[in-house]
Amino acid sequence: MKADSDFQILGRLKSQVSIIFDGNAVQVRQGGNLAAELLAAGITTFRRTPKSGAQRGPFCMMGACYDCLVSIDGIVRQSCMLTAEDGLVVERAGPGAGTDE
Amino acid sequence: MSETDLIIIGAGPAGLAAARMAADCGLAVLLLDEQRAAGGQIYRNVDGVSDAEAAVLGKDYLSGRKLTSALAHPKIQHFHHAVVWQVSGDCRVSYSIDGNGTTVAGRALLIATGAVERPMPIPGWTLPGVMTAGAAQILLKQSGVAAANAVLAGSGPLLYLVASQLCRAGQPPRALVETQGPRDLAGALRHGAGALRGWKYPLKGLGLLAELRRAGVERHTGARDIRIEGNDRTEVLTFKTRSGFKRIDCRTVLLHHGVVPNTQITRSVEIEHRWDVGQSCFVPARDDWGRTSLERVFVAGDGGGIGGAEAAALKGRLSALAAACDLGYLEASAKDEAARPIRRALAKEMAARPFIDMAYPPYREALIPGDGTIICRCEEIDAAEIRRCVSLGCEGPNQTKAYCRAGMGACQGRYCGLTVTNILSDELGRSPDEVGYYRIRAPLKPVTLGELAAMHEDKTEGIQT
DSSP states (O other): OGGGOSEEEOSSOOOEEEEEETTEEEEEETTSBHHHHHHHTTOOOOEEOTTTOOEEOOSSSSSSSOOSEEEETTEEEEGGGOBOOTTOEEEEBOTTSSOOO | OEEEEEEEEOOSHHHHHHHHHHHHTTOOEEEEOSSSSSSTTTTTTTTTOOHHHHHHHOHHHHTTHHHHHTTOOTTEEEEOSEEEEEEETTTEEEEEETTEEEEEEEEEEEEOOOEEEOOOOOTTTTSTTEEEHHHHHHHHHHHOEEESSOEEEEOSHHHHHHHHHHHHTTOOOSEEEEOOOHHHHHHHGGGHHHHHHTTHHHHHHHHHHHHHHHTTOEEEOSOEEEEEEOSSSOOEEEEEETTEEEEEEOSOEEEESOEEEOOHHHHHTTOOEEEETTTTEEEEOOOTTOBOSSTTEEEOGGGGSOOOHHHHHHHHHHHHHHHHHHTTSSOHHHHHHHHHHHHHHHHHHHTTHHHHHHHSOOOHHHHSOOTTSEEETTTTEEHHHHHHHHHTTOOSHHHHHHHHOTTOSTTTTTTTHHHHHHHHHHHHTOOHHHHOOOOOOSOSSOOOHHHHHHHHHHHHHHHHO
16 A cells, blocks of 8 residues: 555654554554554545535644544544554544534 | 733744743733644744654754753743633633643733734645645644645745755755746835845845755746646646746645734734734734733734844733733833844844835735635635625624524634735725624534533632631
8 A cells, every 4th residue: 555655754654553444454653643644554535525525635734724534432533633553443533424514 | 710910822933942931020921722742833842852753854943952952940830732722811721731620810912813814715725735834834844744845825925945955854845836927026125125134034035045046946936827736636736827827746835925913812812903914914903012902911022013033022022011010020121121222133124124024915816715625624614705795795703603504613713814815805895994893702613511620620629718
């Protein structure tokens, strides 16, 4: 998956762990920024919009745009503000996931 | 409720410098920041990068370590990962750390929440693969991750910096598509004298451009009609220049046409704001100590008007001195004395700013976009819908919310607010000051009912003791 990614990790790879993204195992660096790790793993669509179902991915990486939303344990959160931990189960956020206020 | 002398929100250059200066004056300081380490966006993860990453990011970035290391002071309490979701004008701040909410009362408050990228709504800007240039830089700083074969589009020195950092990371950008033209540079040269006083910035820009030339990065200027197209993700960027129509296949586009003050908190406490014509954005009204229209509430750094990292640190120190004086820790004469060298440095630091603002104006088509371009990313509202609101009698941004839901989504108007004001101003023929901005209400960031309920229990305990 890495070879296809538009985002390349510089230098040596730190210890890799496995997380689940939308049902698929993804190798990421333990303790890395979740949004960055998913991008580096070649994932581009993080959520679908509630209104039109359009695909979205990280835009600002600083907690302001809310486009990198994912669902963890049923709670929709900003992946750019989270840390990747071994065994984390992440779902794409989408219509009905409660992103609307 | 716990109490402290000075609450500072934001651990970027302004907040960091202010924290140390205030602590040195004897104030008890609580520094709240939502990231995992101090530095703000400009010095993000500055204490955590590897040597290889440091070489990519450069000397200016590493200079932030001076500010972060100065936090080690017994009077400074620094909470990272603290998400502030409510601020009141009497210096009370509510925040959560890992889902635990609390409220703290300060005798003074410094809002140092920095800048966000100026929204750059162009056709296709919501597609996956489109990010801000700042986001690409955060990926480098925080994660050592470089965008490969990216196209950078817009205007401003940050584009050159990010492009050259990507070159050093071994991922030279596919192209640089700049919107400013030769006329902008000619206009800016009228500020040549100012640029000479602040010589290091234009010089730095020339150095970066030379680096990009050596790396063979394709560069276009005077670009207009920029569009991003793709089926579910970014596939191609098109634009026009004087030499004709161009089309670049790419999977990542990094947008930037300047940064603007992050006014979410200053708006929420109803500090006065005014339109800054030179920087095409709202800034909170402040005196030269960072004092606002609210007593003992200060604003420092880019959140009070864009000046860059070094100016932000200097402004943070000035606000800290004023807060120390207001709280009785410092005589007025000592405050003025301490401020003198800071003001001299600040004047020098700001000298090149008018030159930079004029040489790299925002991309016009993204200030008042054409119909069909999405303005509110969250609610997917395009410019035509905003204009339709005006034809139905809408007179201001808060009415636009009710008419079409623009600004009602999760980002609370952070990425559409300025554009909505601009469109309304254009349609109604009124100044942005007359049109105004969204009213911003707490919670400023999402907070769960569980967090609020848990806080209520805390309060009861407090009353019993």
